[in-house]
Amino acid sequence: MYAFDYHRPSSVADVAAMLAGDEDAKLLAGGQTLIPTLKQRLAMPSGVIDLSGIAELKGITEEAGGITIGAMTPHAAVHFSEAVRRVIPALAELAGMIGDPQVRNRGTLGGSIANNDPAADYPGALLGLGATVRTSKREVAADAFFTGMFETALEPDEIIKAVHFPRPEQAKYVKFANPASRYSMAGAFVARTAGGIRVAITGAGPTAFRWREAEQALTANWSPDALDSLMLDPDNLNSDLHASGEYRAHLVRVMTKRAVATI
Structure with a gap:
């Protein structure tokens, strides 16, 4: 060091x-x-x-029918929050899938999305729920926040203060986790929202992304079978010692179908 x-x-x-x-x-x-x-x-x-000494960056509140979470709130607090479990249970469940107890008690929402690891779970929740990132300068829609591998729309002197998650009608997150790290090798956050169906994919590509073709198919036919003919281009997905692009493309469809089936 x-x-x-x-x-x-x-x-x-x-x-x-x-x-x-x-x-x-x-x-x-x-x-x-x-x-x-x-x-x-x-x-x-x-x-x-x-940032651990800044009280204004911590906490969970109900706001505008949804949930607002401070950037320095640890994953464990999100997972065990009564408000999150009641308003957006899929978000609480996702937080409980991150890493192990040590990671969940130290890692934070703001740190996760600012780092934007391709295999992180929270970016899927932000995209799947249409969340808004509140910073020291502005508000940024989740769809515009994640720009590339380990890259976001944050400016060098910009600080994440909180994230607001609208309440969905229904939502579910399912992932295929690496057995050692518990990072997502392919995960799907599926939500039925007031603005329509959203499908966010984690772990498979250079950054989390919305699977628009799946959203269209599920809008026409809300059934796991609606995804049978869909497949992402493996050339656009990550390929490493854990899984090839072809395998991740298959996993994405399987995880998305499971999310729809269990929502």
């Missing part, structure tokens, strides 16, 4: 000021990605800004 300055501010305004004065500083949320990266000397930030 390289030497760096450690900061623990108490407000979002303080964080913004620190970022403005040091473009090489990194934000520390739950640390599930940043800490190992620092230990392996794969990053050399001039400073690390710890």
Whole structure:
């Protein structure tokens, strides 16, 4: 690990000021990605800004019929939240599938979506539910937030404050998890919302994405059978030592059909 300055501010305004004065500083949320990266000397930030002391970034509230979750809220809190389980049970269930108990108690919603790992679960929930990311500068629709592998629409000095999830009519998340890491090798978040059917895929591509063809097919025929003739292009999917693009394309259809069948 390289030497760096450690900061623990108490407000979002303080964080913004620190970022403005040091473009090489990194934000520390739950640390599930940043800490190992620092230990392996794969990053050399001039400073690390710890967000754990900022109360305004934590908490879960019911708002406008949906749920708003602070960026520094850990996965375990989402999973066990009475409000989340009552309003959006699929979101609570998803949070309980992330990693292991240690990861769920340290990892945060904001850290997950800011990092945008291709195999992360939360991006699927944001896209599947049509969520809105609230930052220190603006509000960003989930459809415009995830831009590529480990890339988002966030500006260098922009801080995620919270995410608002509208309440769906029905929703379900199903994933095929890597048995070692529990990351999604292919996952499907299917939701029936006021704006129509949404199908979000995680783990299969360079970033989470909506499967528009599946949405159209399910709109015409709400049945797992409606997906039988659909298949994503394997050339556009991840291919690695865990699974080929062809296998992930197959998994995506299977997971989506399971989600529809159990919704």
